[in-house]
Amino acid sequence: MFYVQSGTVTFETEDGPVEANAGDVVRFAPGEYQRGVNRGEDRVVALALGAPKESGDLDVRRVCPECDGRTPNAIRRADDGAGLVTVCEDCGVETGQFE
Numbered sequence: 001m002f003y004v005q006s007g008t009v010t011f012e013t014e015d016g017p018v019e020a021n022a023g024d025v026v027r028f029a030p031g032e033y034q035r036g037v038n039r040g041e042d043r044v045v046a047l048a049l050g051a052p053k054e055s056g057d058l059d060v061r062r063v064c065p066e067c068d069g070r071t072p073n074a075i076r077r078a079d080d081g082a083g084l085v086t087v088c089e090d091c092g093v094e095t096g097q098f099e
């Protein structure tokens, strides 16, 4: 799914080109061919949102006492090797322990 914030994106699709302008949201089905290009004069600012087929990519967010808010966290094996810890990716502070 693409959200066009500014500029104009031309998506080449199997059914021909589709233009998306600022404020437009375009969704492509999984596996559907598309290629977005900027044919305009202006810079394009767009958000691309996708979900992986496999659930291997996790976005883990936890409250970090150091950063004072929810931050992206990495999951690592604890130093003693027995459990797992979550670590703030912004500052490196440990935010949780799991056995």
Ligand SMILES: [Zn+2]
Binding pocket: 064, 065, 066, 067, 068, 071, 088, 089, 090, 091, 092, 093
């Ligand atoms: Zn932090």
